[in-house]
Amino acid sequence: MLTVLLILIPLVTGLIAFGLKGSGPKTLGLISSLASLAVTIAALFQFRSAPESLSHSCNWIPQLGAGFSVGLDGMGMMLSLLTSISFVLIFIVINKREYDRANSFYALMLLSQAGLMGVFAAYDAMLFYFFWELALIPVYFLCSLWGGEKRIPVTFKFFVYTFAGSLLMLIGIIYIYLQTPDHSFSYASFTTAALPKETQSCLFWLFFVAFAIKMPIFPFHTWQPDTYEQSPTPVTMVLSGIMVKMGLFGVIRWLLPVLPQGAYVWSDVAIVLSIIGIVYASCIAIVQSDFKRLIAYSSIAHIGLMSAAIFANNEQSLQGVLVQFFNHGINIIGLWIIVEIIQDRLKVKSLNELGGIAAYAPRMATFLVIISFANIALPLTNGFIGEFLMFSGLYQYNPWFMAVAGLGVILGAVYTLNMVQKVIFGQPNQLTETTTDLRGNELLALGVIVAIILVLGVYPKPMLELVQSTTELVNKVY
Amino acid sequence: MPVQYYIFLSIALFCIGVMGVLMRRNAIIIFMCVELMLNAVNLLLVAFSKMWADAGRVDAAGAQIFVFFIMVVAAAEVAVGLAIIVMVYRNSQSVDVNIMNRLKN
Amino acid sequence: MINLVWLVPLLPLLGFLVNGLGRRYLSKSLAGIVGSGAILAAFVISLLMFLEVRTPGFQAVTVQLFDFISAGSLHIPFAFQVDQLSSLFLLIITGVGSLIHIYSTSYMHDETSEGFARYFAYLNLFVFSMLILVLGANYVMMFIGWEGVGLCSYLLIGFWYKNTNYNNAAKKAFVMNRIGDLGFLLGMFLMIVHFGSVNYAEVLPQIAGVAKGDGTLAAIAILFFVGAMGKSAQVPLYTWLPDAMAGPTPVSALIHAATMVTAGIYMIARSNILYTLAPCVQNVVAIIGLVTAVLAASIALKQDDIKKVLAYSTVSQLGYMFLALGVGAYTTAVFHVMTHAFFKALLFLGSGSVIHAMGGEQDIRKMGGLKKYMPITNATFLIGCLAISGIPGLSGFFSKDEILSHTFAANKLLYVVGLLTALMTAFYMFRLYYITFCGQFRGTHEQEHHLHESPGAMTFPLIVLAILSVIGGYVGLPAVFGAPNLLEHYLHPIFAASAEKVELHEMAHSTEWLLMGLSSVLVIITIFLARNWYRNFTDNGEPRTGIAKVLENKWYVDEIYDAIIVKPLGMLSRFFEEAIERSGIDRLVNGVGRGVQWGSQQVRLLQSGQVGFYIFAMVIGMVILFVIGFLVR
Structure with missing residues (x-):
């Protein structure tokens, strides 16, 4: 029941928020996200004691064999935790901002949360597809209504691109549906469909392209920097922190168990694409002068590593990926919060116009340094554990792949330190002299993030235990 | 006579009808060509009916029912179509079909 | 006592937290007391532990705090290992560290109180990371410290963050270290694949069972060595270290001379069995070490920045240590780490004292004649120079001579090059000494007026380090002196496995005496040469030409x-x-x-x-x- 609540809370409050005025939507958003967080934590405790009680199933479209079956395993738990925490953080940070048509803004944000929760909880292919699209649509409106100057063409591209991918996936889902013995969309029938190898290797691409666009991995990534750049920052946080995980999640939940042989045939190709993405995006990030684009490319590099580790598909790599799901989300949201703060204060995005902020906003500088180093996986920050396990797993798959992917470690240091240096170090200029330090709500959000970074960096065990079950399951199916 | 002769004749008539519809611009002639096509089909139906009757099929006459249907439809069509043509003529003093591409905008 | 080992890294960590979080509220004296006190307390605990560890028959103790990573079959505990090697390093780190902290309270006094506390916070964090590095009971723990010290080095090199050049130097240091770290990571993964573990207690015995010359071992060894190259500034990844002199001088003394850069030596000493069983890699280590030693020494001959000379000298001495590791003389390498920590920290702190007196000037051409203004600095610096040059009786003599004699036994050609490097070392150190402390003062009038001996908090560490530089060598007397080699005896359990596998070349005592005499005589001659050339140095301001210009520009390696x-x-x-x-x-x-x-x-x-x-x-x-x-x- 808790799982259904996790979807319903944001959905209902989102719809209510449309009708509110003044500061109503803002308050409702915060309350709703806090409620979701509380429910997630309750679910976490229930997951420890009785994991099967989180599954819930009822009829939805019985004529088609599509049921409303939701549930949370370790991975789903992890992602819903990420989603709830992220939304709370986002709402805290934007608490002092005023948006035009605030009611629609908050309503759409909440609806996207509902969609995301649904994706992570769905155990029915039709339901999965439904939520997959449901999560996309509010984001489209958020970008195109509150975005930057070039928002219209950019969001159009974003929408069409991801939608095209979704349609390919739909074809795949329907094909598998027709092959299932009991004509059902349920996860169980999908995983037991036992398709012949040739079919699987064709179907692989239908799913893979959809997920690859969403992640995104090279060469399907070009919508992403533009969209991140043009979206309002809270939306970028949702996109980069949580929404990219939809693609990775899709691979683990739907692609590997349903098409194991297809994945086996094409895993080398997928890994090579991912690794090209790591090196390529890292290189491009080095020469970016726009703050948001730099983080966007850095995200592509990180996602590339996760995707490669998924397809390497051994115990260590998968566990690394699942842990990294959470940690990458937290870290990148931390970075975006700082971007948001700087943009709010100084109204610039270009790194070349910044500099010397450390002297005027020492707290922010400290937070930026910590989060940046977590982003390049310094040991004892949360980024390390996942990256270590992913590299280790990838190494077991193929040492050469890992060695090339490891270049990302070096290049990552280059562009991250470039960014840190250009933003907070150096001589302040006329503009940056006016920077004021963090306010209460920003301090709270960043404080939570840094606490998570350090605690999970030093003591990652609870995290690893949480995802253990998923790892074992996937490995068994494979 | 073998049924092929009828078939060739009705194909010829039908093609004449098609070409007429495609090439002529006078609405009345187009109309007549449509009738020609319909009648080519009628001829074919009658010919096949006869062929099957000779072969001993008792239900072969069914084809001739269609012929009557087609005649009725053709008559109805003529009634409506001619009325439209008359209206067009009254409006534009012409029965040239190209005039009617004004409908486009 | 040993079970309290976690206190040793915890104290600096607490110091970091107090200073870091309270940097706006703490007064300077309080921040200094917290920072230095934490390290001093850690030193006391280390000393107590050392007393326990040095008892004969002591077995390595592993103290596990919690499970760090457990994924599938891989278990990596967050555990500390106390044995002879880590205990010795603890003493060096906390001991030299405390002295440098005390020194810093005075050296950094011109900072704002916030900057002052920030400085001590970083310094404490560094000591914490370094302690994790040497205390860790597995390679992942070592890696944690390994990257942690890299971070602190980054933060401290760029301590004065408004200067873009300093920031670039900090970034360069971090990125070059990361190149090495990638090698280290790859080595660890290879180890995980083949041995299923990274815990010393499990892996090292397994390795000892592998046949000599095994390909996998060689691969792991070379990958680890790449990591060591980055951290310990060996060719080709050494160029960050001279640039790292952008940081405050005590930082250069602690991080870039005495402790962090010796992490590579610690790593190889820790994995000694691995290298013993991979002789081809050992040769690579020796050759790279020697090349580094010669290259850096040659550059140091023509540097005019007091800290740059010392930086290249550090690179060169590190090369020496790798040479020792490469010829299988692990004890000697650790011995040299220790003596080098004493005299190089002394030299850096001395240079800091000089820079302090000169009001931030680092160019030795603008100094001269400081002897009469700063007697204590002068005396201690001279001791440092004598020690590093290898004058008989001082600590550097014993460690360096042991390296050279082991090299002689292994390969005569390497010995000749090594001896040449030793002579170059003596030459550039005394060039530095004479230009700085002798002759006429060449700076501005204002500077001359300002010249003064440094306050007690700065001279006290100098004196202590000077004493250590003199007597530090007597713990590792070579066999020819007839006295027992305490250090070798103490470290024996660590290198026992290697010693079984390979017979160290024994030399006749007469040969050893001969070598010692030869090198001593040559060094003294070189020092006199330097004295003659630079005693009355005047800066004629002419640009250098030919080979001197190439050396001044560091062989153009940065440009390349x-x-x-x-x-x-x-x-x-x-x-x-x-x-x-x-x-x-x-x-x-x-x-x-x-x-x-x-x-x-x-x-x-x-x-x-x-x-x-x-x-x-x-x-x-x-x-x-x-x-x-x-x-x-």
């Missing part, structure tokens, strides 16, 4: 790296950005969109509104269908 790595990387990135990303993939993607639009424009023309055309199209279509149906059948 810039041309073959940095620039191509930038070009590649821009190529990716402009040619592939914007004009390639993105244009293709947008092209699909435009193609659809263009196609629609064209198809739209078919909707002409001509009924005749529609019918014609319909007929044509039907005809085509018929033809297809006919042909297919």
Whole structure:
């Protein structure tokens, strides 16, 4: 029941928020996200004691064999935790901002949360597809209504691109549906469909392209920097922190168990694409002068590593990926919060116009340094554990792949330190002299993030235990 | 006579009808060509009916029912179509079909 | 006592937290007391532990705090290992560390109180990381410390963050270290694949069972060595260390001379069995070490910045230590780490004292004659120079001579080059000494007026380190002196496995005496040469030419790296950005969109509104269908 609540809370409050005025939507958003967080934590405790009680199933479209079956395993738990925490953080940070048509803004944000929760909880292919699209649509409106100057063409591209991918996936889902013995969309029938190898290797691409666009991995990534750049920052946080995980999640939940042989045939190709993405995006990030684009490319590099580790598909790599799901989300949201703060204060995005902020906003500088180093996986920050396990797993798959992917470690240091240096170090200029330090709500959000970074960096065990079950399951199916 | 002769004749008539519809611009002639096509089909139906009757099929006459249907439809069509043509003529003093591409905008 | 080992890293960590979080509220004296006190307390605990560890028959103790990583079959505990090696390093780190902290309270006094506390916070964090590095009971723990010290080095090199050059130096240090770290990581993964563990207690015995010359061992060894190259500034990854002198001078003394840069030596000493069983890699280590030693020493001959001379000297001495490791003399390498920590920290702190007195001036051409203004600094600096040059009786003599004699036993050619390096060392150190402390003062009038001996908090560490530089060598007396070699005896359990596998070359005592005498005489001659040339140095301001110019410009290595790595990387990135990303993939993607639009424009023309055309199209279509149906059948 808790799982259904996790979807319903944001959905209902989102719809209510449309009708509110003044500061109503803002308050409702915060309350709703806090409620979701509380429910997630309750679910976490229930997951420890009785994991099967989180599954819930009822009829939805019985004529088609599509049921409303939701549930949370370790991975789903992890992602819903990420989603709830992220939304709370986002709402805290934007608490002092005023948006035009605030009611629609908050309503759409909440609806996207509902969609995301649904994706992570769905155990029915039709339901999965439904939520997959449901999560996309509010984001489209958020970008195109509150975005930057070039928002219209950019969001159009974003929408069409991801939608095209979704349609390919739909074809795949329907094909598998027709092959299932009991004509059902349920996860169980999908995983037991036992398709012949040739079919699987064709179907692989239908799913893979959809997920690859969403992640995104090279060469399907070009919508992403533009969209991140043009979206309002809270939306970028949702996109980069949580929404990219939809693609990775899709691979683990739907692609590997349903098409194991297809994945086996094409895993080398997928890994090579991912690794090209790591090196390529890292290189491009080095020469970016726009703050948001730099983080966007850095995200592509990180996602590339996760995707490669998924397809390497051994115990260590998968566990690394699942842990990294959470940690990458937290870290990148931390970075975006700082971007948001700087943009709010100084109204610039270009790194070349910044500099010397450390002297005027020492707290922010400290937070930026910590989060940046977590982003390049310094040991004892949360980024390390996942990256270590992913590299280790990838190494077991193929040492050469890992060695090339490891270049990302070096290049990552280059562009991250470039960014840190250009933003907070150096001589302040006329503009940056006016920077004021963090306010209460920003301090709270960043404080939570840094606490998570350090605690999970030093003591990652609870995290690893949480995802253990998923790892074992996937490995068994494979 | 073998049924092929009828078939060739009705194909010829039908093609004449098609070409007429495609090439002529006078609405009345187009109309007549449509009738020609319909009648080519009628001829074919009658010919096949006869062929099957000779072969001993008792239900072969069914084809001739269609012929009557087609005649009725053709008559109805003529009634409506001619009325439209008359209206067009009254409006534009012409029965040239190209005039009617004004409908486009 | 040993079970309280976690207190040793915890104290600096607490110091870091107090100073870091309270940097706005703490007064300078309080921040200094917290910072230094934490390290001093850690030193006391280390000393107590050392007393326990040095008892004969002590077995390594592992103290596990909690499970750090457990994924599948891989278990990596967060555990500390106390044994002879880590205990010795603890003493060096906390001991030299405390002295440098005390020194810093005075040296950094001109900072704002916030900057002062920040400095101590970073310094404490560094000591914490370094302690994790040496205390860790597995390679992942070592890696945690390994990267942690890299972070602190980054933060401290760029301590004065408003200066872009300093920031660039900090970034360069971190990135070059990361290149090495990648090697370290790869080595660890290879180890995980083959041995299923990274815990010393499990892996090292397993390795000892592998046959000599095994390919996998060689691969692990070389990958680890790449890591060591980055951290310990060996060719080709050494160029960050001289640039790292941008940081405050006590930082250079602690991080870039005494402790962090010796992490590579610690790593190889810790994995000694691995290298013993991979003789080809050992040769590589020896050769790289020697090349580094010669190259850096040659550059140091013509540097005019007091800290740069010491930095290249550090690189050169590190090369020496790797040479020792490469010829299998692990104890000697650790011995040299220890003595080097004493005299190089002394020299750096002395240079800091000089810079302090000169009001921030680092160019030795503008100094001179400081002897009479700063007697204590002068005396201690001279002791440092004598020690590093290897004058008999001082600590440097014993460690360096042991390295040279082991090298002689292994390979005569390496010995000759090593001896040459030792002479170069003596020459550039005394060049530095004479130019700085003797002759006439060459700075401005204002500076001369300002010259003074440093306060007690700075001279006290100098004196202590000077004493250690003199007597530190007597713990490792060579066998020829007849006295017991305490250090070798103490470290024996660590290197026992290696010692079984390989017979160290024994030399006749007469040869050893001969070598010792030879090197001593040559060093003294070199010192006199330097004295004659530089005692009355005057700066004629002429630019250098020929080989001197090449040396002054550090063999143009930075320029070469810039041309073959940095620039191509930038070009590649821009190529990716402009040619592939914007004009390639993105244009293709947008092209699909435009193609659809263009196609629609064209198809739209078919909707002409001509009924005749529609019918014609319909007929044509039907005809085509018929033809297809006919042909297919």
